Amino acid sequence: MEQLTTIIFFIVLVSVIVAILSIRYTVRLRRYLEEFIYVSKKISNKEFQSRLNLSVQGELGELAKNFNEMIEIMDSTISEVEYSHLQMTSILKSISHGILAIDIDGNIMLINEEAKRMLKCDCDKPIEGTNASILINEEKLLKEIVSFKGSKKNKRKEIRINDDLVYKISLDPIYLQNINNIIIGSIINIQDITEKVRLENMRSDFVANVSHELKTPLTSISGFIETLKLNENIDQYTRNRFLDIIESESNRLKRLIDDILLLSFIENKDNVLVDSVCIYEVFMEVYDMTSYIAKSKNIKLTYEFSDKSIRVFSNRDYIKQVFLNLIDNAIKYTPENKDVHINVGIKQNSIVISVKDEGVGIPEEDIDRIFERFYRVDKARSRDVGGTGLGLAITKHIIKYLGGSINVKSELEKGSEFIVTIPQKNFL
Numbered sequence: 001m002e003q004l005t006t007i008i009f010f011i012v013l014v015s016v017i018v019a020i021l022s023i024r025y026t027v028r029l030r031r032y033l034e035e036f037i038y039v040s041k042k043i044s045n046k047e048f049q050s051r052l053n054l055s056v057q058g059e060l061g062e063l064a065k066n067f068n069e070m071i072e073i074m075d076s077t078i079s080e081v082e083y084s085h086l087q088m089t090s091i092l093k094s095i096s097h098g099i100l101a102i103d104i105d106g107n108i109m110l111i112n113e114e115a116k117r118m119l120k121c122d123c124d125k126p127i128e129g130t131n132a133s134i135l136i137n138e139e140k141l142l143k144e145i146v147s148f149k150g151s152k153k154n155k156r157k158e159i160r161i162n163d164d165l166v167y168k169i170s171l172d173p174i175y176l177q178n179i180n181n182i183i184i185g186s187i188i189n190i191q192d193i194t195e196k197v198r199l200e201n202m203r204s205d206f207v208a209n210v211s212h213e214l215k216t217p218l219t220s221i222s223g224f225i226e227t228l229k230l231n232e233n234i235d236q237y238t239r240n241r242f243l244d245i246i247e248s249e250s251n252r253l254k255r256l257i258d259d260i261l262l263l264s265f266i267e268n269k270d271n272v273l274v275d276s277v278c279i280y281e282v283f284m285e286v287y288d289m290t291s292y293i294a295k296s297k298n299i300k301l302t303y304e305f306s307d308k309s310i311r312v313f314s315n316r317d318y319i320k321q322v323f324l325n326l327i328d329n330a331i332k333y334t335p336e337n338k339d340v341h342i343n344v345g346i347k348q349n350s351i352v353i354s355v356k357d358e359g360v361g362i363p364e365e366d367i368d369r370i371f372e373r374f375y376r377v378d379k380a381r382s383r384d385v386g387g388t389g390l391g392l393a394i395t396k397h398i399i400k401y402l403g404g405s406i407n408v409k410s411e412l413e414k415g416s417e418f419i420v421t422i423p424q425k426n427f428l
Contacts, residue, residue: 036067043071098190101174106132106149109185118167118190141190144169148186158193168193202373214256217249259390262321263373263397277316279344279351280308286323290331297336301327306345312422318398325391326355326418334359334415350404353420361412370408371396395420 042050051068098115120137136142140159148171155171170189176182224242294301330340338358369375374389399406402422410416
């Protein structure tokens, strides 16, 4: 009996010890699980700096160690992805062209701000992941993008949106990495080439106009020389008249070439010599040069300076050319017995030069074009008065070099006023 009691006591004791150990282990395990849950929640909230802080051995300790290492790898990987995304976003933002990538179904994968502007995207809606046909409001570009979807061929095209806007669109397929026959989408590059097209058209027009302007006097000179060579018995009066025409056409060619060279020199402004230039002194040189022409037409040429000491930091010949072109034009296109007035003053920290005449005036539809090379409102009259068609183009380039502006007020048969504004940064 005593032996049975001992056995029972031993069994109860072992059971109690096992129960205590089990309870203790369960409590510890629960605490560890709570720690796991707490840290995992922080990780799910992107708090990747969180770590399991458990002092435990065995398999549970190995699990805690592996969990912490997994967090570190996730943190490092996500940081790399975020940095790569930041780089890509910065690159896209810095590109001056519009960049758009769409998947095989036409959904937008990425797009930069310039592309949003060019494509007139509805930015109130989510961009990435939305179908391009829903977001893009520029119909001509959308038509090209949709038609290219899924194509394996590259495509280049110039699209004229309107009279003032030309885009060059490049469409290229996007292939799955290392697999050349699986297309996952398209990349679209949109470039605004309006200015380039405008300059190409100007260059083409310039070459055509120069050829025409040179051909006319050269044909005249050649014809009269041929006539003189073939007719030795021409009377002295006729011979001298022909020679006068040859001389006049030669002078016209010289003026034209001089103006072309001057315009080229102004446009290539890398080696321009600048100095302190007194506006009044330069004006008086031009006044002395043009006053006799005004007197020959009985035109009253007057001027007014609010400050004769005004100086600018510029090329002296540039300032002289501005005065010469504007005053010479005013005299040429003003009838006899009329007035031309020049006013120079300072207004709102800018030098303002006004040349006002009582001439034939300029039609309203021509005012925006008179600064184009070789553009003439009245071609026949311009040639009669000796114009090359480059004077106002030269003037505009000089004013642009000075950072200023030139405006025109005109009314037919009542006269014109050219107003030049030179900003304060050129003052001395």
